[in-house]
Structures are given as C-alpha cells and as structure tokens.
Amino acid sequence: MASAPWWRIGWRNLGRNRRRTLITALGLAIGYFAVVFMVAWAEGLQSEMIENGTGLLTGQLQVHASDYRPERKIYDTIGGRDGADVEGLVRAVAADPAIAAATPRVYAGGLVSSGEATTAGILMGVDPQREPDVSRIMRGLVRGRIPSAGANEIMIGEEMARQLDADVGDELILVAPAADGSLGNDLYTLAGVFRSGLAELDGSYALLPIGSLQTLVALAPNRVHEIAASTTDPWLADEAADRLAGALARLTRDLEVEPWTRLRPEMMEYVRLLEGWYVIVIIIVFAIAVFGVANTMLMATFERRREFAVMLALGTTPWRVTSTVLAEAFSLGLVSLLVGGAVTFPLLVWWHNAPPDLSWLYGDFTMFGALVRPVLRVEYNAEMAVRTAVALLLTAVLASLYPAARAARVPPADTLSGL
Amino acid sequence: MTRTRRLLAAFLLVLVPTAAHGQESARDIIDQVDRILRGESSHGIATMEVVTENWERSITMEVWSLGTEYALVRITAPRSEEGMATLKAGDDIWNYLPRVDRTIKIPASLMMGSWMGSHFTNDDIVKESRLIEDYDIDYSFEGERDGVEVWEFLLTPKPEAAVVWGRIEYQVRKHDLMPTWARYYDEDGELVRTLTFSDFRVMSGRLVPAVMDLRPQDKPGERTKVRYGSLEFDIDIGRSFFSLRALRSVRR
Numbered sequence: 001m002a003s004a005p006w007w008r009i010g011w012r013n014l015g016r017n018r019r020r021t022l023i024t025a026l027g028l029a030i031g032y033f034a035v036v037f038m039v040a041w042a043e044g045l046q047s048e049m050i051e052n053g054t055g056l057l058t059g060q061l062q063v064h065a066s067d068y069r070p071e072r073k074i075y076d077t078i079g080g081r082d083g084a085d086v087e088g089l090v091r092a093v094a095a096d097p098a099i100a101a102a103t104p105r106v107y108a109g110g111l112v113s114s115g116e117a118t119t120a121g122i123l124m125g126v127d128p129q130r131e132p133d134v135s136r137i138m139r140g141l142v143r144g145r146i147p148s149a150g151a152n153e154i155m156i157g158e159e160m161a162r163q164l165d166a167d168v169g170d171e172l173i174l175v176a177p178a179a180d181g182s183l184g185n186d187l188y189t190l191a192g193v194f195r196s197g198l199a200e201l202d203g204s205y206a207l208l209p210i211g212s213l214q215t216l217v218a219l220a221p222n223r224v225h226e227i228a229a230s231t232t233d234p235w236l237a238d239e240a241a242d243r244l245a246g247a248l249a250r251l252t253r254d255l256e257v258e259p260w261t262r263l264r265p266e267m268m269e270y271v272r273l274l275e276g277w278y279v280i281v282i283i284i285v286f287a288i289a290v291f292g293v294a295n296t297m298l299m300a301t302f303e304r305r306r307e308f309a310v311m312l313a314l315g316t317t318p319w320r321v322t323s324t325v326l327a328e329a330f331s332l333g334l335v336s337l338l339v340g341g342a343v344t345f346p347l348l349v350w351w352h353n354a355p356p357d358l359s360w361l362y363g364d365f366t367m368f369g370a371l372v373r374p375v376l377r378v379e380y381n382a383e384m385a386v387r388t389a390v391a392l393l394l395t396a397v398l399a400s401l402y403p404a405a406r407a408a409r410v411p412p413a414d415t416l417s418g419l
Numbered sequence: 420m421t422r423t424r425r426l427l428a429a430f431l432l433v434l435v436p437t438a439a440h441g442q443e444s445a446r447d448i449i450d451q452v453d454r455i456l457r458g459e460s461s462h463g464i465a466t467m468e469v470v471t472e473n474w475e476r477s478i479t480m481e482v483w484s485l486g487t488e489y490a491l492v493r494i495t496a497p498r499s500e501e502g503m504a505t506l507k508a509g510d511d512i513w514n515y516l517p518r519v520d521r522t523i524k525i526p527a528s529l530m531m532g533s534w535m536g537s538h539f540t541n542d543d544i545v546k547e548s549r550l551i552e553d554y555d556i557d558y559s560f561e562g563e564r565d566g567v568e569v570w571e572f573l574l575t576p577k578p579e580a581a582v583v584w585g586r587i588e589y590q591v592r593k594h595d596l597m598p599t600w601a602r603y604y605d606e607d608g609e610l611v612r613t614l615t616f617s618d619f620r621v622m623s624g625r626l627v628p629a630v631m632d633l634r635p636q637d638k639p640g641e642r643t644k645v646r647y648g649s650l651e652f653d654i655d656i657g658r659s660f661f662s663l664r665a666l667r668s669v670r671r
Contacts, residue, residue, distance in 0.1 A: 075473045113523045120528050173521050175514070181474040181536040182500060185516040 006320060010327030013300065014335070024296040025336040031289045032340030032392050033347075039278050039384045040348055044355070044377035045367075046271055050234050053267055053370030054260040056196055057205075059134045059228035060237040062263060063093060063248065066256040068225060074108055074179050074217060076225070083222030084252045090130075092247055093229050098240035101133035102229040104210060108217045110176025110184075112156065112206050114164040121160060121206045123176060125213030125224075134230045137196060138207065144168035144192030149209045153191040157202030161193045168192065174206070178218035186216055197364060197371045237261065266368050282388060286395040293399035297329055301407040308407045309415035318408035325404035326397055333396030337389055344385075351378045445556045445572050449589070452596050453550065456627065460485045463622075463650035464495075469537045469643045478535065483654075489661035490544065494535070505534070505544065506666045512541050515666045522663055531583065538612070538633050538643040542583060550587075553580035559588065568593040584611075595619070595626055610636045622650040 014021045054060045068076040078084045086104050093102040106125030111118050128146050132138050138146055138155065147153035154172055156164075166172060170190045178184040188208065196202055214221055231237045237259035245257040261268045301308070308321055355375040362374050461484045468477045479496040493504040502517035512525045525532075530542040546553070553576060560571035574587040585606035590599045601614045612635045616628035627650060634642045659665070 111523060111526070111529065113521070116524070118523050118526050120526060173516070173519050173523060175516065175523060177533065177536060179473070181469060181471065181476045183503065183514075183516075183535060185518055187519045187521075 006323045007327045007331075009324045010329075011331045013304075013324075013328045014331055017300070020296060020300070021332065021335070024293060025332060025339055027292045028289055028333065028336030028392055028396065029340035029343065031285045031395075032337065032388055033344045035278075035282050035285050035388045035391075036340075036344050036385050037348070037378070038281055039381055039388075040352075040378035041376065042274050042278070043379035043381050045372060046274055047234075047379050048372045048375075048377055049270070049367045049370045050260070050267060052372065053264060053368060054234060055136050055230065056198070056370070057135050057137050057201065058260060058263060060231040060234050060260045061093075061099070061229045061241055061244070062258050063089065063227040063229075063244070064225065064256050064258070066254045069256070069258075072107065072225070074177070074219070074225075077219065077223035078225070078227070078255065079223075079252045080254065083220055084224075086222055086224050086227075089248060089251055090227055092251060093227055093244060096240050096244055096247070098231050098233070098236035098243075100230045100232050101130060102227055103127050103130035103134045104224040105131075105226040105228055106210050106213050106217075106219060106223075107225050108176045108213060110174055110216075112160065112164065113173040113175065114166040114170055114190075117164045117166075119160060119163050120204070121156070122204050123174065123213055123216075124205055124207050125210035126207050127210055131207075134228050137194060137201075137205070140194040140196050141192050142195045144190070147191045147207065147209050147212075150211055151191075151209065152186060152188045152212055153208065154188040155192040155194055155207040156190065157205050158193055158195045159199060159203035160206065161190070163203065166190055172206075174208075174216060176217050178216070179223075180218040182218065184216040184218060188212070198366060234260065264368070267370070270368065278384060282391050286391050289392075289395050290399045293329070293332070293396055294402060296332075297325065297400045297403040298406075300328070301325055301403040305407070305410045305415050308410045309412040312408075312410060313412040313416065321408040321410075322404040325407050326400055329396045329400030329404075330393065333393040336396070337392055340392070341389075348378055348380065351376055352380065445558045445570075446551060448570065448591065448596075449556050449572060449574075450551050452591060452598065455596070455625075457484070457487070458652035460654050460656050461650065461652050462654045462656070464648045465645050466648065467535075467537060467643060467645045471641045472638065476536065483656060483660065485656055485658065485661060487549070489658065491661055491666065503535075504666050506661060506663065507544050508661055510545055512544060513663060513666060520667070522666055538635050538641065546582065550574060553577060553582050554587065564590070569599065597626065597628060612636055618646070622647065623652055625650075625652060 063078065065076045065078050065080065075081070078086070078089065090102045090104055093099055104127060108123040110121060110123050112121040126138070128138065128149050141155070142158060144155075147155050154174070156166070156172070161167065164172070168190055172188050172190050173185065174188055175183060175185045194202070194207075210224070211221060214223065231240055238261055241257045241259040245255070248255050248257060311321055312318065355377040357374065358376050359374040364374060365372055463482050464479070465482060466477055466479045469475065478494055478500060480492050480494045482490070482492050484490040488509050490507040491504065494500045494502065502515075504515040506513045506515070513522050514525065515522050525541050530545065531540050533539070534541050534544055550556070554574035555577055557573050558570060559573040560569070562568070570591050570593060572589045572591070574589060576582045576584065576586070584603050585608060586604045588602040588604070591597070592599055597619050598616045600616065603611050603614070605611050612633060615632045615634075616630070617632065618628065618630040619626055620629050622629070627647070629647045631645045632642060
C-alpha cells in the first residue's frame with residue numbers, strides 16, 4: 001500500500017468543500033440513475049412487446065413442415081401427405097427443458113357466415129385444453145365459453161362478431177376449400193367471443209376444435225400444420241429450437257423448428273436497435289457529466305495551487321500530485337456510484353415488482369403487431385448496470401485528467417511568492 | 420336453334436360465328452361472336468375436370484343462363500356435392516350449400532378466389548360476357564396460322580374498367596368465327612393463363628367449342644377442363660328462375 005497516502009489525501013480533499021462534493025456527486029448519481037433506469041424501462045417495453053407479440057398467438061417457438069412457410073398451403077402438413085405421430089411430436093417438444101407447453105394447430109382459409117353477412121376468415125384448429133398454455137388468444141374470452149373438443153363449436157373475435165352481427169349461441173356457417181379439392185361446409189354454434197386488442201386478429205380469426213376443422217377441410221387427424229410452444233423464458237427459444245431440431249428429426253422428416261427470433265425478425269431487429277441506442281444514451285449523459293466534473297475539479301485544484309506548490313517544493317514528483325487529484329476524482333466517482341446505486345436499485349426492484357400505471361400518460365399501443373400496456377415496467381439488466389458504473393468512474397477520472405495535469409505543473413516559486 | 424348460347428359464358432368469354440367478314444371493326448366481331456355463343460338464354464350439361472398438384476377431381480353440372488346478367492350452375496355429381504349451386508345475378512354471386520341448407524353471398528374480397536376448386540375464379544363468372552364493355556379491342560394480327568385464316572385481337576382494359584387483367588389476346592377463326600384460344604396477361608405483361616377452345620361441334624344446331632381448357636402459367640401440369648355434353652339455346656326461361664329461392668330447389 002505504498003500509494004496509500006495519495007489515496008488518503010485525495011479522499012480527504014473531498015471533505016474540504018462538502019457541499020460542492022455533494023452537488024457534483026449528485027449530478028453523477030442522477031446520470032447513473034437516468035441511464036440505468038432508461039435502459040431498464042426500454043427493456044421493459046421490449047419484454048412487453050416480445051411477450052405480447054409472441055404470447056398472444058405465435059408462441060415462442062413453432063414446428064412446421066419445412067415447405068410450409070411462407071405460402072402456408074393447406075397440403076403442407078407436418079410429415080407430408082402421410083401425416084405424423086402428432087401426439088409423439090407434441091410430447092417431444094414439451095419434453096425440452098426450456099419449453100413450458102406445446103400444442104398442435106391446423107389452419108385453413110374460408111368464409112364465415114351468419115344470416116345475410118359473410119366475411120373471409122382465418123380458421124384455426126386448436127386444442128382447447130392445451131392452447132391456453134401456449135397463447136393468450138383463448139384467454140381473451142369476453143362472452144360465452146371456449147369451444148368443446150369434438151363439438152361443432154367455434155370462437156370468433158369481437159370485431160368479426162360485430163361484422164356478422166352474431167352473438168353467443170348463434171349458428172355460423174363455415175365454407176372452406178378442402179385438401180381434397182371439395183368445398184367443405186358445415187354449421188357451427190358460436191360458443192364464445194374473444195378480444196385480443198389487435199383489430200386485425202379480432203376481425204379475422206375463428207378458432208374451433210382441431211378435430212372439427214380437420215373434418216371440415218378433409219384432413220386426417222394425424223395431419224396438422226403447426227406445433228406451437230411457449231418457453232419458460234423468451235430468450236431460451238433459440239437454443240431450444242436448436243435442440244429440438246435434432247431431437248425431432250429422429251421422429252419425422254423435413255421439419256423446420258423456428259424460434260420467435262426467426263418467426264418475427266422485425267422484433268429481433270428492434271431489440272438490436274435498442275441495444276445500440278443504450279450506448280448512445282450512455283455517451284450523451286456522461287458527456288454532459290464530464291464537463292460538470294471537470295469544472296468542479298478545476299476549481300478544487302485551483303484553490304489548492306499553493307498546497308500543490310508546497311508539495312512540489314518539498315520534492316513530491318509531479319506524477320504523485322497528478323495521482324492525488326485522480327484519486328480524488330475516482331473517490332468522487334465511487335461516492336456518486338454509491339449514491340446512484342442507493343437510489344436506483346430499490347426503485348428498480350419496487351417498479352419491477354409493481355409497475356406504476358402510466359395510463360394517465362399514454363394508452364395501450366401496438367408495436368410490430370404486439371400490444372404494449374401503459375405501465376412503467378422495468379427489467380433488470382446487470383450487464384448494463386455494470387457498464388454504466390464503469391462509464392461513470394471513467395467519466396470522473398477523464399474529467400480530472402486536465403485539472404490533474406495542471407496541478408502537477410504549478411510553478412512552486414511563482415505560486416508561493418504570490419504571483 | 421340458333422342464336423343463343425351461353426353457358427360457356429358462364430365460364431368465360433366466348434364467341435361465335437355468323438356472318439362476319441372482313442369489314443367490321445374488331446369490336447363488332449367480338450360482339451357478334453359473343454352474342455351468338457351466348458344467345459338469349461341457354462341450358463346445358465357439362466363436366467369439369469380439375470387437375471392440381473395435390474388432387475384431381477371431376478364434377479358434373481347443369482348450367483342455365485339468361486342474357487349477360489344471370490347464370491345458375493348446379494352440381495349433379497359426385498354425390499357428396501350434389502345440389503351445390505352457384506347463382507350469378509349482376510355483379511353478385513351466391514353459393515347454395517345443401518348440406519347446411521344455406522345460401523352464402525361471396526364477399527367482394529373473395530371474388531378472385533377459386534370457383535368450386537377450379538382454376539376459374541368467381542370473378543370470371545361475374546365478368547364473362549363483359550369484354551365489350553370493359554375492354555378496347557383492336558386487331559393485332561390477320562392472316563394464316565397453321566394453315567387456318569384467323570384474326571387475333573388485343574383487348575386492353577378501358578381506363579375506368581375494374582378488371583384484373585392487364586391485357587387479353589384472343590384468336591378467332593375467320594371461316595366459322597370459332598374462338599381458338601385466349602391468353603390472359605397481368606398488369607406487368609406476364610402471361611398468367613391460357614384458355615384453349617377445342618372439339619368444335621354442332622349442338623342444338625349451332626357450332627360451338629365443346630371443350631374449354633384453362634391452364635395457369637405458373638403451375639405447370641395443372642388445368643381445368645370443361646366439356647359440354649349438351650347445350651341448347653333460347654329456351655323458355657324467365658328471370659324468376661335466377662332467384663335465391665330457385666337456388667335452393669332442384670327444378671327443371
């Protein structure tokens with residue numbers, strides 16, 4: 001600890017003008033808070049977007065026949081014309097440690113008609129028991145109940161119900177081109193109406209039990225278009241997809257396992273954009289802070305130029321003088337960090353667990369087809385907190401380089417003689 | 420027998436012969452061909468074979484038409500689809516579904532959808548017989564093709580016409596005014612589909628192409644082939660026949 005005196009001198013100098021030290025430290029602390037908090041909020045928005053965007057309907061991971069996307073032809077079922085062991089595949093997907101639940105789906109395009117009104121819809125065959133564990137679409141029920149497996153029952157969005165002027169209990173007719181070239185048509189009872197908050201979804205999706213849709217469009221029970229899955233954490237979807245691609249290949253040929261990062265690339269691009277934006281915020285905030293700290297340190301060193309002159313006259317090397325000033329700046333940075341952390345982290349923990357309602361500021365909005373709630377949701381990002389701390393300390397030290405260099409160059413004789 | 424026919428029309432445009440020789444404008448020739456093929460009214464029986472990459476099927480149907488505004492098609496085989504019917508009245512199309520005993524109007528957004536799984540669209544059924552109204556018609560060729568004297572016409576949409584094609588090319592044999600083919604291009608000038616007429620024969624005293632073969636350009640090997648087994652013209656049929664009520668009942 002040969003350098004201990006310089007540290008001690010630096011530290012003690014902070015106490016020389018406590019108010020000034022405190023104000024400077026607060027400036028840095030607020031900068032720290034601003035950066036960490038903005039990043040946490042941006043991550044909260046981002047998580048909100050990802051969870052809503054993938055959790056509403058897509059799921060965090062999907063399995064298809066490799067030729068299914070992007071045309072989504074009704075013929076391109078998993079396993080091709082012969083179909084596949086759907087239950088076996090669903091079990092295999094659900095067995096992955098990162099997967100929370102998995103469910104099969106069938107899709108068809110068709111007409112939904114009630115009385116005089118007819119509209120085009122996307123018909124989605126789901127497993128009413130398992131679907132709610134993968135997506136929230138069926139949980140958005142606003143009237144009636146969920147269709148029962150095996151029954152000719154259907155659930156449509158609120159907007160479609162409005163267009164068709166249909167309500168729970170009404171009979172709906174579905175007409176859909178079937179996989180054998182015929183025109184499938186049948187009567188269904190409207191069991192329930194859902195609201196997702198996304199107009200395009202509420203106006204175009206009709207959900208019915210998977211078996212009922214397979215019958216309508218002449219697909220055998222072992223033919224499905226998709227197995228959708230939810231993950232325990234959205235960021236585990238990529239690795240789960242890689243593992244599953246290998247595991248499922250042993251069960252069925254020509255499969256494609258896609259995580260949401262590839263199914264919804266626009267969301268992923270947005271996440272990358274945000275990460276670039278964090279760096280810019282750090283630079284702006286601390287660039288401003290640099291001048292504040294530099295100003296304080298210049299004043300502090302100018303006040304003490306006689307003291308430095310004495311030290312130099314007594315034989316202290318200029319480098320030691322510089323070290324003293326830098327040690328003071330570094331100590332100031334540490335104090336700021338402690339203050340900033342003491343303010344930031346309790347607040348983050350609080351808001352993370354109980355996000356404040358921001359509906360007075362803005363309403364629901366959608367981003368990339370995902371609903372974002374008006375709450376101040378914050379997410380932890382330890383990496384960014386550490387990076388910001390390093391940036392703060394660097395700022396304090398960088399801002400002191402010039403004052404420190406000036407302090408080391410104080411001319412002892414001239415200064416002490418009063419010039 | 421003679422003058423009217425239309426069935427075909429239910430699927431496309433058509434044309435026919437009469438006394439047309441050289442002097443008339445291109446538009447007059449098409450109009451004449453169209454009228455002769457369509458007649459005042461018509462009634463016929465046809466089979467439609469559809470071949471796609473994924474399945475092949477054949478359906479038999481009975482077709483009635485009145486003027487350019489009305490047409491009714493009723494499927495008679497296979498048994499699973501017997502009784503399904505399509506009514507065209509003006510710009511609207513309804514399908515009758517016997518299984519659920521309901522009539523459904525096809526929404527505008529699905530006019531480009533397939534009609535009964537074929538390569539014809541609902542729009543084809545509505546727009547058939549509208550060539551003269553919707554297109555400017557010019558000669559693009561007159562002379563011999565494969566030893567037969569023909570006219571070829573270029574149909575370009577009128578600026579205000581709500582049509583899906585960028586242009587249509589249409590070949591007609593001079594000696595009997597029979598159409599031989601029509602080629603449909605999109606707005607980028609790409610060939611989308613070709614309709615070929617063949618098996619010209621006399622039905623109910625009138626020469627008609629008994630077979631129409633539609634092949635989409637982007638799906639090699641796929642086609643829809645309509646063959647008329649019988650066809651009669653100027654039958655006694657009124658507007659009331661083309662009603663939603665009539666759509667539900669099997670008559671005539």
